[in-house]
Amino acid sequence: MSTVSKEDGFVVFDHVQKSYDGETLVVKDLNLAIGKGEFLTMLGPSGSGKTTCLMMLAGFETATHGDILLGGKPINNIPPHKRGIGMVFQNYALFPHMTVGENLSFPLEVRKMGKAEREEKVRNALDMVQMGDFINRRPAQLSGGQQQRIALARSLVFEPDLVLMDEPLGALDKQLREHMQYEIKHLHDQLGVTVVYVTHDQSEALTMSDRVAVFDDGVIQQLATPDDLYERPENAFVAQFIGENNRLVGVVKDISGDVATVEVDGGGVVTAKAVNCGGAGGRTTLSIRPERVKVGADGGPNRTDAEVLELIYLGDHIRCRMRVLGNEEFIVKIPNAADNKRLVVGEKTTVGWETEDCRALDAS
Amino acid sequence: MSDVTGPIVTADGVPLKRKLAQAMFRSRARAFGLALPLLAFIIVAFIIPILTLLWRGVHDSRFADYMPRTTEAVAQWDTKSPITEDMAAAIVADMVVAKKKHTIGRVATRVNRELPGTRSLFTSTARKAKKMKPPYLEALLKKDEKWGDNATWQAIKITAKTYTPAYLLQAVDLKYNADGSITRQPERYRIYMKLLIRTMRISLIVTLATLVLGYPVAYLLSTLPVRTSNLLLILVLLPFWTSLLVRTTSWIAILQSEGVLNNLFVLFGITTDQQRFSMIYNETGVLIAMTHILLPFMILPLYSVMKTIPPSYVRAAKSMGARPATAFWRVYFPQSVPGIGAGALLVFILAIGYYITPALVGGEDGQMISNMIDFHMRKSLNWNLAAALGAVLLVVVLFFFWLYDRLVGIDNMKLG
Numbered sequence: 001m002s003t004v005s006k007e008d009g010f011v012v013f014d015h016v017q018k019s020y021d022g023e024t025l026v027v028k029d030l031n032l033a034i035g036k037g038e039f040l041t042m043l044g045p046s047g048s049g050k051t052t053c054l055m056m057l058a059g060f061e062t063a064t065h066g067d068i069l070l071g072g073k074p075i076n077n078i079p080p081h082k083r084g085i086g087m088v089f090q091n092y093a094l095f096p097h098m099t100v101g102e103n104l105s106f107p108l109e110v111r112k113m114g115k116a117e118r119e120e121k122v123r124n125a126l127d128m129v130q131m132g133d134f135i136n137r138r139p140a141q142l143s144g145g146q147q148q149r150i151a152l153a154r155s156l157v158f159e160p161d162l163v164l165m166d167e168p169l170g171a172l173d174k175q176l177r178e179h180m181q182y183e184i185k186h187l188h189d190q191l192g193v194t195v196v197y198v199t200h201d202q203s204e205a206l207t208m209s210d211r212v213a214v215f216d217d218g219v220i221q222q223l224a225t226p227d228d229l230y231e232r233p234e235n236a237f238v239a240q241f242i243g244e245n246n247r248l249v250g251v252v253k254d255i256s257g258d259v260a261t262v263e264v265d266g267g268g269v270v271t272a273k274a275v276n277c278g279g280a281g282g283r284t285t286l287s288i289r290p291e292r293v294k295v296g297a298d299g300g301p302n303r304t305d306a307e308v309l310e311l312i313y314l315g316d317h318i319r320c321r322m323r324v325l326g327n328e329e330f331i332v333k334i335p336n337a338a339d340n341k342r343l344v345v346g347e348k349t350t351v352g353w354e355t356e357d358c359r360a361l362d363a364s
Numbered sequence: 365m366s367d368v369t370g371p372i373v374t375a376d377g378v379p380l381k382r383k384l385a386q387a388m389f390r391s392r393a394r395a396f397g398l399a400l401p402l403l404a405f406i407i408v409a410f411i412i413p414i415l416t417l418l419w420r421g422v423h424d425s426r427f428a429d430y431m432p433r434t435t436e437a438v439a440q441w442d443t444k445s446p447i448t449e450d451m452a453a454a455i456v457a458d459m460v461v462a463k464k465k466h467t468i469g470r471v472a473t474r475v476n477r478e479l480p481g482t483r484s485l486f487t488s489t490a491r492k493a494k495k496m497k498p499p500y501l502e503a504l505l506k507k508d509e510k511w512g513d514n515a516t517w518q519a520i521k522i523t524a525k526t527y528t529p530a531y532l533l534q535a536v537d538l539k540y541n542a543d544g545s546i547t548r549q550p551e552r553y554r555i556y557m558k559l560l561i562r563t564m565r566i567s568l569i570v571t572l573a574t575l576v577l578g579y580p581v582a583y584l585l586s587t588l589p590v591r592t593s594n595l596l597l598i599l600v601l602l603p604f605w606t607s608l609l610v611r612t613t614s615w616i617a618i619l620q621s622e623g624v625l626n627n628l629f630v631l632f633g634i635t636t637d638q639q640r641f642s643m644i645y646n647e648t649g650v651l652i653a654m655t656h657i658l659l660p661f662m663i664l665p666l667y668s669v670m671k672t673i674p675p676s677y678v679r680a681a682k683s684m685g686a687r688p689a690t691a692f693w694r695v696y697f698p699q700s701v702p703g704i705g706a707g708a709l710l711v712f713i714l715a716i717g718y719y720i721t722p723a724l725v726g727g728e729d730g731q732m733i734s735n736m737i738d739f740h741m742r743k744s745l746n747w748n749l750a751a752a753l754g755a756v757l758l759v760v761v762l763f764f765f766w767l768y769d770r771l772v773g774i775d776n777m778k779l780g
């Protein structure tokens with residue numbers, strides 16, 4: 001799935017730009033092809049232009065420049081109601097003056113569907129989200145999670161090929177959110193519908209998506225599968241934004257093959273996998289995941305001194321904050337295994353990591 | 365589980381319920397104390413005057429106070445049988461007193477309302493009353509034949525009632541007869557129902573007109589960015605800063621037959637110089653001026669409701685395939701109904717009691733019920749009828765309030 005070309009994409013953004021005020025670009029040259037049946041998540045910090053992209057796709061905002069294609073056809077001039085795109089809004093947008101049943105029946109009514117057929121579809125859609133008993137309730141009489149499910153059912157009841165979801169789980173508590181993530185994913189697998197999902201919760205993006213587009217400042221920083229994104233971030237922003245990350249900054253001394261030798265600003269020289277660091281003499285950011293750092297004698301090729309500054313007991317693992325190469329925020333995760341030696345605060349030890357677990361990225 | 369039996373008590377042993385009641389009492393007393401000055405003001409300046417005025421609509425003790433003997437005598441009389449000597453004697457005796465105390469004029473005015481033309485009968489007879497000798501009936505008849513007329517005495521019998529439905533009935537074009545029956549007023553006296561219907565018609569048209577004109581404006585205001593909408597809102601409120609009188613009279617300048625609008629019509633050949641439209645000093649003028657004046661009262665509640673309708677509802681409807689018109693009617697409009705209800709009720713109730721504008725630009729056929737109330741208060745000095753007309757107006761307003769509550773629900777109303 002990780003290679004969908006412009007030609008066979010179901011949804012394609014082709015050099016799309018958007019500006020609201022004519023001065024700043026909120027979306028800068030967006031190129032994105034989404035395959036049919038794919039679950040693609042747009043992930044990024046607040047204000048990075050995710051909602052804007054979704055609104056352009058749904059037809060509520062017009063692209064300042066570029067084309068958006070749906071099923072191979074440009075849709076710039078098609079009004080929203082003719083696009084046939086289902087949508088789940090952040091605040092659910094359930095019509096408060098209609099019952100749950102009427103809400104779900106609405107998209108079918110405007111399609112002039114017969115009463116019997118409508119009722120059957122509404123019932124099926126409600127059963128799909130296990131809300132069959134709530135057909136006569138009003139939205140105000142439902143809990144947040146229940147409203148969310150109704151919104152989901154409503155966006156799917158008219159069987160669109162594409163469903164957009166703008167932070168649909170943002171208002172739910174953690175437990176419910178995780179449960180709903182699972183249900184949405186399940187529905188996606190079951191129905192084979194294409195989903196474009198917006199969130200700024202990275203764990204949500206990683207657990208649900210086929211691919212994730214990481215947005216920042218109106219640009220896609222990286223478009224990749226969740227495991228690629230986590231394990232092989234292509235730039236410092238993605239490395240920092242997805243998961244926990246240790247940053248070391250320094251200057252590239254030498255590159256041979258894909259191994260870079262880097263002199264870290266805090267003193268010391270390490271080897272890293274050259275990903276996106278330019279040539280010798282350039283500055284670079286090194287990224288190492290906390291769980292890939294080994295503590296003690298068997299540390300691997302990049303051995304360096306470390307001092308334990310803080311220990312946080314988390315049950316299954318212990319988070320250890322250390323001073324490493326001048327960085328006092330260096331985090332190491334030590335599994336709580338029986339044979340692991342207990343560290344104490346102030347202890348001097350060594351840490352190390354494999355060369356390919358340390359990625360030399362752009363200097364951000 | 366605790367093993368508490370009996371009432372729960374607080375730490376110092378006082379039953380919880382009593383403690384709570386004490387605490388509640390203090391906060392209620394505080395609230396009451398804060399509202400007390402306004403409450404007192406409203407009672408003194410609003411409720412008491414209204415109640416006393418309404419009281420006059422059913423209570424009129426003038427005749428009974430000044431003519432006690434006559435009042436007693438006609439109470440026995442069955443309105444059909446001939447006039448008795450007792451009645452004649454009573455009225456002569458009363459007239460002597462009334463003449464001396466200078467109250468006969470008021471009595472005469474009062475009876476004259478029931479039977480036009482009896483004023484002079486009373487005043488002239490009273491002048492001679494002192495010299496009359498028994499048998500009084502004969503003496504009265506000698507003075508004026510009308511004293512033998514049952515109609516005269518029937519008018520007296522109606523007037524003698526202290527609590528009377530006569531005014532209220534008159535306000536709806538019905539007539540209360542001496543024998544207690546109720547009939548319709550003679551054709552030429554039926555004016556109040558016509559006026560009331562006209563008042564309601566004008567109010568309804570004005571309400572509809574403000575709705576039709578105000579809804580799009582309120583919608584526009586609610587969709588614009590806050591800065592722009594605030595600016596426009598000030599423009600909407602601008603009329604409030606100019607005196608009502610100025611606004612009304614400027615409509616005269618615009619609408620009169622030699623006015624701005626007619627001149628423009630002639631200029632553009634829409635009409636000729638001889639056939640200028642008459643748009644003022646009639647109902648049209650009242651409709652135009654009142655619509656203009658009451659428009660903000662429609663726009664403001666509409667705006668405050670529309671502002672709270674998130675745009676995502678209409679977007680959701682469109683994303684589900686609804687055409688813009690369908691999305692509007694099925695999704696947006698129902699949610700703006702509380703605003704429509706509040707605005708319409710406000711405008712209608714203001715309009716139904718409107719006074720200055722119809723008085724200034726209404727001419728003959730643009731007068732409304734309040735103008736008639738004013739006429740009876742200040743010109744004809746028939747305060748009882750004015751009060752009765754006011755009561756009828758109040759009932760109409762309450763009726764529409766009730767209707768609104770039935771159709772929309774009063775707790776659905778949003779004024780801001």
Ligand SMILES: Nc1ncnc2c1ncn2[C@@H]1O[C@H](COP(=O)(O)OP(=O)(O)OP(=O)(O)O)[C@@H](O)[C@H]1O
Pocket residue numbers: 020021026044045046047048049050051052053200
């Ligand atoms: N209607 C609008 N008019 C002007 N500027 C807007 C408008 N909508 C969004 N913007 C601006 O565009 C930028 C991107 O907004 P957008 O809503 O797409 O962000 P987002 O990625 O969805 O953020 P969030 O995670 O907070 O929802 C922001 O800087 C925002 O201020």
Ligand SMILES: [Mg+2]
Pocket residue numbers: 050051052166
């Ligand atoms: Mg957003």
